[in-house]
Amino acid sequence: xxxxxxxxxxxxxxxxxxxxxxxxxxxxxxxxxxxxxxxxxxxxxxxxxxxxxxxxxxxxxxxxxxxxxxxxxxxxxxxxxxxxxxxxxxxxxxxxxxxxxxxxxxxxxxxxxxxxxxxxxxxxxxxxxxx
Numbered sequence: 217x218x219x220x221x222x223x224x225x226x227x228x229x230x231x232x233x234x235x236x237x238x239x240x241x242x243x244x245x246x247x248x249x250x251x252x253x254x255x256x257x258x259x260x261x262x263x264x265x266x267x268x269x270x271x272x273x274x275x276x277x278x279x280x281x282x283x284x285x286x287x288x289x290x291x292x293x294x295x296x297x298x299x300x301x302x303x304x305x306x307x308x309x310x311x312x313x314x315x316x317x318x319x320x321x322x323x324x325x326x327x328x329x330x331x332x333x334x335x336x337x338x339x340x341x342x343x344x345x346x347x
C-alpha cells in the first residue's frame with residue numbers, strides 16, 4: 217500500500233476540492249493533505265515472518281485545511297472522519313483497504329499563517345496482502 221492509494225481513496229469521497237499528498241506550497245481552501253505518519257509505531261509481524269502476513273498497516277496523517285470558519289472546518293473534518301472510520305473492503309489500485317482505524321479523536325490544530333482553520337486525523341490503514 218502506497219500513500220498515493222490512500223490519497224485516491226480520500227479523493228473518491230468527494231468531500232474536498234483538492235486532495236494532495238506530500239508538501240503543497242500554496243494550499244487551496246477546502247483541501248485535504250495526506251501524509252505518511254511521523255509518529256513512531258511498534259513493528260508487528262505474523263508468526264512465521266512477513267510472508268505469512270494476511271494484512272499490512274499503513275500509518276497516515278490526514279490534514280483538513282478548510283477555510284476561515286471554525287464551524288465549517290469542523291463539519292467538513294467530521295464528515296471525513298466518519299467516512300474513513302466507516303470504510304470497509306474498499307478496493308483502490310488493486311489493493312483492498314480492509315478498514316481504517318482512527319488512532320485518536322479528531323484534532324483541532326488551529327489556523328495556519330493565512331488564518332485558515334485546520335484539523336487532523338491520525339489513522340492506521342489496514343490493507344489486505346495477497347487479496
